[in-house]
Each structure stands twice: as C-alpha cells, then as structure tokens.
Amino acid sequence: MAVKKFVVGSFDDEAVLFPAVKKVRAAGYKIHDVYTPFPVHGLDHALGLRETSLHTAGFIYGITGTTTALSFMSWVFTTDWPMNIGGKPHFPLPAFIPITFELTVLFSAVGMVMTFMYLCQMAPFVKKHIFHPRQTDDLFVMAIELTEKTPAADVKAFLDSVGAKEINEQTVEAGWWIGRFDKEDKLFSRPAAPVNA
Amino acid sequence: MKDQFVVPARLKTTSFVLLGIGLLTLLIGLFAFQGEHGSTRFWAGILQNSSFFLMVVLASTFFIGVTTLAHGGWQIAFRRVPEAISMTVPVLGAIMLVVLGFLIFGNKGHIYHWLHPHGDRILEFKSPFLNAGFVSIASVITIGLWSLLTVKLRKMSLAEDKMQLDAEGRKSLIWKGTVWCAGFIVVYALSMGSTTPWLWLMSIDAHWFSTMYSWYTFASTWVSGLSLIALFVIYLKSKGYLPMVNDEHLHDLGKFMFAFSIFWTYLWFSQYMLIWYANMPEETVYFQPRVWGVFRPVFFLNLVINFIAPLLILMKRSSKRNYTLVAFMAGLIIFGHWLDFFQMVMPGTVKHLNFPWFELGIGLGFVGLIIYLTANQLAKAPLTPKNHPYLKESIIHHT
Numbered sequence: 001m002a003v004k005k006f007v008v009g010s011f012d013d014e015a016v017l018f019p020a021v022k023k024v025r026a027a028g029y030k031i032h033d034v035y036t037p038f039p040v041h042g043l044d045h046a047l048g049l050r051e052t053s054l055h056t057a058g059f060i061y062g063i064t065g066t067t068t069a070l071s072f073m074s075w076v077f078t079t080d081w082p083m084n085i086g087g088k089p090h091f092p093l094p095a096f097i098p099i100t101f102e103l104t105v106l107f108s109a110v111g112m113v114m115t116f117m118y119l120c121q122m123a124p125f126v127k128k129h130i131f132h133p134r135q136t137d138d139l140f141v142m143a144i145e146l147t148e149k150t151p152a153a154d155v156k157a158f159l160d161s162v163g164a165k166e167i168n169e170q171t172v173e174a175g176w177w178i179g180r181f182d183k184e185d186k187l188f189s190r191p192a193a194p195v196n197a
Numbered sequence: 198m199k200d201q202f203v204v205p206a207r208l209k210t211t212s213f214v215l216l217g218i219g220l221l222t223l224l225i226g227l228f229a230f231q232g233e234h235g236s237t238r239f240w241a242g243i244l245q246n247s248s249f250f251l252m253v254v255l256a257s258t259f260f261i262g263v264t265t266l267a268h269g270g271w272q273i274a275f276r277r278v279p280e281a282i283s284m285t286v287p288v289l290g291a292i293m294l295v296v297l298g299f300l301i302f303g304n305k306g307h308i309y310h311w312l313h314p315h316g317d318r319i320l321e322f323k324s325p326f327l328n329a330g331f332v333s334i335a336s337v338i339t340i341g342l343w344s345l346l347t348v349k350l351r352k353m354s355l356a357e358d359k360m361q362l363d364a365e366g367r368k369s370l371i372w373k374g375t376v377w378c379a380g381f382i383v384v385y386a387l388s389m390g391s392t393t394p395w396l397w398l399m400s401i402d403a404h405w406f407s408t409m410y411s412w413y414t415f416a417s418t419w420v421s422g423l424s425l426i427a428l429f430v431i432y433l434k435s436k437g438y439l440p441m442v443n444d445e446h447l448h449d450l451g452k453f454m455f456a457f458s459i460f461w462t463y464l465w466f467s468q469y470m471l472i473w474y475a476n477m478p479e480e481t482v483y484f485q486p487r488v489w490g491v492f493r494p495v496f497f498l499n500l501v502i503n504f505i506a507p508l509l510i511l512m513k514r515s516s517k518r519n520y521t522l523v524a525f526m527a528g529l530i531i532f533g534h535w536l537d538f539f540q541m542v543m544p545g546t547v548k549h550l551n552f553p554w555f556e557l558g559i560g561l562g563f564v565g566l567i568i569y570l571t572a573n574q575l576a577k578a579p580l581t582p583k584n585h586p587y588l589k590e591s592i593i594h595h596t
Contacts, residue, residue: 041595086476094470
C-alpha cells in the first residue's frame with residue numbers, strides 16, 4: 001500500500017495529448033499512466049510501453065485446450081470406456097474436432113481474461129483510485145508521479161505549458177485495495193483548485 | 198511521389214515467358230494426349246485452370262464490393278490494385294466460355310456426364326437443371342454480368358480522378374458506389390455463392406451433391422484473390438510505388454489471408470465431417486478416391502498448405518508485417534488453392550494421379566496472362582485515387 005503523490009493533468013483533445021506525452025517524456029517526468037475514454041491508437045507507442053505478451057499467453061492456453069480435449073477424449077474412447085457408436089472406429093478423429101475446437105477457444109478466452117485481470121490488477125471487489133471522474137467520459141487524463149527531483153510546482157507549470165486544461169495535485173494510493181470508494185475517500189486529498197482556471 | 202506506374206521491361210518479359218510456357222504446354226498437350234483418356238486429361242486440366250483463375254481475379258471485384266459496402270476506408274491507398282486485377286475478368290471470362298463451349302457442345306473429353314443422362318435415373322431427374330442449354334445460358338449471363346459490373350466499377354473509380362467535388366458531391370459519390378457494389382454483391386452471391394460452382398465443378402461428379410460446395414469454392418478463391426492482391430501490392434511497393442501503403446495496410450491484408458484460410462478450413466471440415474458422420478454411400482462416393490484412393494497425398498497436402506501453414510506462420514503480428522514472408526505465404530496460398538481445385542476436378546475426370554506437368558504449365562500461362570493484363574491496367578491510371586473521400590482515412594490507417 002504505497003501512497004504516492006501525483007500531478008494530474010486533463011486534456012480535451014487527442015491532438016494536444018500526443019505532443020504533450022512526447023514532451024513530458026522528453027523532459028524526463030515519470031508518467032504513471034494516461035487514462036482515456038476510448039482506445040487511442042498509437043498511444044501505447046507514444047508512452048513507450050512494451051508490446052504486451054498477452055497473445056503469447058493466449059496461444060499457450062489455446063494449445064493447452066487442444067491437448068486436453070484430444071487426450072481426454074482419446075483416453076476415454078480407446079482405453080477407459082470404448083463404445084461402438086454407429087460402427088465408427090474407437091478413435092474417430094473427425095468427431096473429436098468440434099469439441100477440440102471449442103475447448104481451445106474456451107481455454108484461450110478464459111485464460112486470457114484471467115491473465116488480463118491479473119496484469120491490470122483487476123478483480124471483483126478490488127478498487128483503484130480514479131484520478132478524474134471524467135476520464136471515462138470526455139477527458140484524457142495524464143497522471144505524473146512526483147519524485148524528489150520533480151517538485152509539484154515545476155510539473156504543474158510544465159503541464160500548463162503543454163496544453164493541459166485542468167491541473168491538480170493528488171496524494172493517493174497507487175496500487176489497489178479491497179473495500180469501498182467512499183470509505184477510502186479520505187486516503188486522497190480533495191482536488192485542489194485548478195491552476196489555470 | 199511516383200504515382201504513375203510504368204510497366205518495367207522485366208515484368209513484361211516475365212509475363213511473356215510465362216504466357217509462352219502456357220501456350221507451349223497447350224501445344225504439347227494437343228499432341229501428347231491422344232485418345233479418350235488423353236482428351237479427358239487435356240480438358241480437365243484446362244477446365245481446372247480457367248475456372249480457378251477466373252474466380253480468383255473475380256475475388257478482386259468482390260474485394261472492392263465488400264470494402265465499399267462496409268464503408269472501409271483503409272484500402273483506398275491501394276484500391277487501384279484490386280481494380281486493375283479485376284479488369285482481367287472479361288478476358289478470363291471469355292476464355293472460360295470458350296472452354297465451356299468445347300466441353301458442352303464440342304463434347305470434348307469425358308468431363309460432364311450429365312450431357313448424356315439417358316438410362317441414368319439420377320441424371321434424368323436432374324436434367325431440367327443440368328442440361329446443355331441451361332448450363333450454357335446461365336454461364337453466359339453470369340460471366341456477362343460479372344464483366345459488365347467489374348468494368349462499371351472501374352470506370353466509376355477512374356471518373357473520380359477528374360472530378361472537383363464539394364462535400365455534397367463526395368456524399369453522392371459514396372452513395373453511388375454503394376448502390377453499384379450492392380448490385381454486384383447480389384449477383385456474386387447468386388452466382389459464385391451458389392449456382393456457378395455447381396454448374397462448372399460440382400457437376401463433374403454429377404451423381405453427388407453437397408450444399409457446402411459453393412461456399413467452399415468461394416472461400417478457396419476469395420483467399421487466393423486476397424493473396425493475389427497482396428502480391429501485387431508488395432511488388433509495387435518494392436518498386437517504390439504506392440508511397441501511402443505501409444506496414445499497417447500489409448498487416449490488414451495479412452489478417453485477411455490468415456482469417457480466410459481458417460474460414461476455408463472451417464468449410465472444408467464441415468463438408469467432410471457431415472458426410473463422414475452420416476456415412477451414406479451416395480455421399481461418401483466423393484471422398485472415396487480423395488481420402489482412400491490415389492488422391493490421398495494431394496488431399497492431405499492441401500490441408501497442410503492451406504490450413505496448417507497459414508495458421509502457424511501468419512499467426513504472429515510480426516510475420517504479417519514482414520513483406521518477404523507475406524509475399525511467400527501469398528504465393529503458397531495461391532498454389533495451395535490451385536491444388537485444391539486440382540483435387541476437386543481430377544478424381545471425377547482423369548481418375549489417376551499423374552504428375553501435373555500439363556496442369557502446372559497451363560496454370561503458369563494463366564499467371565503470365567494475369568500479370569500482363571494487370572500491369573497494363575495499372576499503367577493506365579494514377580495509383581492513388583486522389584479524389585476519393587476516404588483517402589485520408591487510408592493514409593492515417595493504424596491497426
């Protein structure tokens with residue numbers, strides 16, 4: 001449970017956000033994350049995030065499903081309980097294919113959702129701090145983590161210079177916690193009055 | 198910006214050499230294949246190639262049709278490539294009609310048994326549908342409509358280049374394209390999606406039928422057509438044309454090739470499994486020579502090339518963005534589906550598995566013809582449709 005200090009800047013235009021991300025990174029400030037109301041193409045590249053390996057995990061879950069289905073069905077129908085179904089052989093591969101396909105899809109889908117939840121630290125009852133209530137509506141919200149070398153005033157001035165509409169400072173829990181929002185609300189300070197309002 | 202394609206001398210030579218190989222093979226075939234069996238093999242090889250390549254270039258018109266109907270903007274940067282390929286439809290269609298004329302009225306080879314239904318109760322029952330008159334009229338109408346609509350779509354696209362349009366004009370341009378493409382899709386669905394493969398290919402095994410057959414043939418030619426578009430795009434890109442086309446467009450073409458390879462496999466398996474499960478003699482007769490007869494190696498090679506190779510190789514994001522690998526896979530997929538058509542036509546006609554030197558030679562001739570005609574069409578107009586309303590969407594396309 002690490003409580004950290006952030007300076008939060010809100011942008012109302014993608015065209016401003018992209019150059020701002022580049023400038024903030026070039027200036028050496030540490031971007032905690034950028035929250036957007038919809039997926040913004042190319043933002044991951046601009047933020048310098050490494051490519052996700054979620055799809056590799058998906059492939060591995062998929063072949064696990066394939067092997068599970070094929071080996072279980074062939075064990076049942078050849079060794080454990082051989083049955084004569086319409087005179088078909090005991091290892092009727094074509095009849096196994098649909099179930100194998102379904103299990104491949106099921107394993108990879110469920111596995112990828114779980115992995116995604118784990119990577120994003122999301123689960124039922126787990127709460128994370130919301131930097132700005134409009135980050136799911138119409139604002140692009142950039143949270144910059146403060147360090148000893150980057151005082152809040154500097155960061156605020158810099159965000160103002162790159163075109164942020166609304167800037168404030170928040171002291172909040174950076175990770176996740178289990179509970180309710182209203183009780184933990186006292187953990188972070190009320191947003192200060194916007195600098196450039 | 199290089200926007201006007203000039204046919205390189207080397208491409209022209211290549212196409213002429215390939216065309217020459219095709220004509221030479223045709224001549225050798227005329228002399229080498231004598232007698233009843235010889236003539237059957239000769240005409241089966243020609244039917245396989247002419248129907249396959251006609252349907253593959255027709256897939257380019259279908260590509261224009263579906264992307265226009267779906268208001269897809271990403272492909273505008275290389276839109277002229279499928280347009281140029283589709284302009285070979287009238288030529289290949291004419292060849293197909295000549296071949297059908299020989300098969301039906303010249304009575305060449307033993308390809309279509311339904312021409313002589315006398316004494317065969319199944320064929321007599323089917324004869325209102327499978328008879329010389331109906332098949333030839335349907336083929337003429339189908340190929341005629343394909344050619345007319347293809348040429349119309351191309352003309353509309355070329356006319357755009359000379360227009361000065363305001364916002365309203367652009368809207369009406371999109372609407373006009375949508376209407377014509379919708380018309381084409383209806384024709385395509387009623388021909389390629391149902392009757393045409395029945396008449397030309399499924400009727401080779403006239404006693405047998407499958408409701409999956411047309412979809413299967415469509416999937417086969419559609420994925421080959423996408424591969425052909427990818428090949429031309431990569432060729433033009435390697436010569437420094439199509440400056441707007443980048444990894445993102447290639448990635449989407451690769452996704453299409455990957456997805457429709459899977460789609461083809463889905464239909465391949467659906468057709469096979471239903472017949473295998475029901476196990477009725479009048480249906481399994483189709484798979485008997487393919488799975489348990491001499492065509493067994495071709496049947497399974499077909500699955501390896503058209504399913505396992507695209508599945509494993511094109512799955513990764515980085516391989517769909519690799520020009521060399523996509524070009525290789527496109528070539529492999531076209532060859533794979535050519536082989537698919539080989540195993541659709543040959544077991545019902547030739548019945549023996551021969552080394553397909555004749556079929557390959559004729560196929561190379563068709564490849565040469567397609568390269569020559571497409572290159573000429575590409576050279577006729579600027580490579581970027583500069584007035585298309587969706588051009589910007591295509592330039593900033595991002596996957």
